[in-house]
Amino acid sequence: MADAERKKGIRRTTLIVVAIAVAFYLGFIMLGVLRS
C-alpha cells in the first residue's frame, strides 16, 4: 500500500470507528431520555 493511500485509509477507518463509538454513546443516552 502506498504511503498516501495508507494515510487516507487510516483517516477513513479512524473516522468510521469514532462515529460508531459516538453513535453508541449518544444513542443509549437518547434511549434513556425517551424512556424516562
Added chain:
Amino acid sequence: MTTAVADAHDSHDEHGPAKGIGRWLFSTNHKDIGTMYLVFSLTMFFIGGAMALVIRSELAVPGLQFVHPEFFNSMTTMHALIMVFGAVMPAFVGLANWMIPLMIGAPDMALPRMNNWSFWILPVAFGILLSTLLMPGGAPASGWTMYPPLVLQTGDAFPFLIFSVHLMGISSIMGAINVIVTIINMRAPEMTLLRMPMFVWTWLITAYLLIAVMPVLAGAVTMLLTDQFFGTSFFLAAGGGDPVMFQHIFWFFGHPEVYIMILPAFGVVSEIIPTFARKKLFGHDSMVYAAASIAFLSFIVWAHHMFTVGMPLTGQMFFMFATMLIAVPTGVKVFNWVATMWRGAMTFETPMLFSLAFVFLFTIGGFSGLMLAIAPADIQYHDTYFVVAHFHYVLVPGSVFAIMAGAYYWLPKWTGHMYNEKLGKLHFWTSTIFVNLTFFPMHFLGLAGMPRRIPDYSTQFTDFNTIASIGAIGFGLSQLLFVGVVLSAWKGSKATDRVWEGSHGLEWTVPSPAPYHTWETPPKARVAGEAFE
C-alpha cells in the same frame, strides 16, 4: 529468513530510545507503550489482589474480624473495578501493543501519539479511583455494577467514581481505535485477513466489541451523574425513571465486556498450543468464525444477568437459549485446541502449562456458566457464591492464566533472555493448586445458599470459606514468584531469534530482543509468505 529481516533493521540503529523519564512520558513506540501497559497491569494486579486478601481474611472465619461492613463492600467494589479495568484489560492491551505490529509486519501502531495518550490516561483514572479510599464516606461500595439507587448513596467519592470510569472508557476506546486502524491499514502486503495470526484476529474482534460497548457504559454513568447532580430522573423511580433500565444498559455493556476479557485470551492460547504441540493450529478459519460468532452472541444475552429482576417468560426463554448457544462456538474452540494437540510432539514449558490449565479450568467456568444460563435454576443460584466461583474460574485461570502464558511465551522476545524455567514451573504449579483451592469450594458454598457481598456468614459455611481463604493467600504469594521470573529474564541465557523450536510467524523472524524499530521496511513477500504459513 532472519538475516534478510535483520538487514532491513541495520540502517535504523541510530534511532534509539530517548534517555531518562522522557522515554516513557513521551513515547510513541509501540514496544515502550506495551511495556508500560504490562507494568501498570501487574501493579494493579497486586493492588487489586491485596484487596482480595482483605476480603478473604475477613471471610476466613464467621463473625466480623478486621474491617467494618462498609469497608468490606468498598473492597469488593474496588477489587472488581481494579481487576477488570486496571489489570486484565490493560494487560491484553499491553500484549496487543507489543505483538500486533510485530505479527502483521507493521512498523508501529497506526496512531502512535494517541497510543501514548490512551496509556497515560490510565494512571490518572486509577489515581482518582484509589484516592476515594481516603474520602469522607469512603470508597464506592455499591459493587462494580454501580446499580442505582444504591450507588447514588455513595459519599463524596461518587463524582470521582464516575469521572474515573469515564477516563477508563476513553482509554479503552482509544486503544481499540488504534488496534482496528492498525490491523486494517498497516498489514504487510502478503498478510491477507485470513492469514493473520489468531491473536491478531481475536484482538480485532475484541476492539470492535470495545468500540460498541464502552460508550454504552459511558452513557450509563453519564446518566447516573445527571441523576445525582442535575435533577434528571433517568433511573429514579420517584421522578418517573426506571432503575431496571440501568441494569439493562449496564449489562448490554457488561456481557460483551466478559468477552473483551476472554477473546484475546483465546488468541494467546491459540498461538502457544501449536508452538508446543509442533503442529499448525487445527481449523484456523473456523476459530476466526467461532470468535466472531461469540462476539455477535455476546450482544444478545445481557438479560441473563437479570433473570431475578423479572421479565416475560418469552424474554427468559430467549435469553436462556441465546446464552446456551454460546457454548457451540466456544466448544469449537476447545475442540480445535484439543485437535491441535492430538498426536503432536508436545513439550511442557511454562507457557504451555499455563495454556493447558487455561483450556481445562476455563472450561469449568464455561460449564458453570451454562448452569447459570438455565433461567429457573438461576433463580436459586443468583447472588450466591456459585456466581462468584463461576466468573472467577473464567477470569483467573481463564484470562489471568492466558496473560501469564503470553508473558512467559513472549518474554524472551521482549528481553532477549530466557527466564528461569524452574521458577516458572513452580509459579505455574503453585498458582494452579491454589487457584482451585480458592475458587472450587465456592461452588459448594453457593449451592448451599451462601450469598455474595457479605462480610459475615452462618457457621455452616465455615470450612469451605477457611479453605478458600488459605487458597487465596497461597495464590497471592505465588504471584510474587512471577516477579522473580521476570527479573530472572534479565540475567538468563541469551534467547535465539526464534526462541521456541515450534514457533512460527513474523514476530519470531526479528532478533531477540526485538529492536526498538521493526518492520520500517515491510517484510519481503517470500519471507512473509513462509512466516505466514
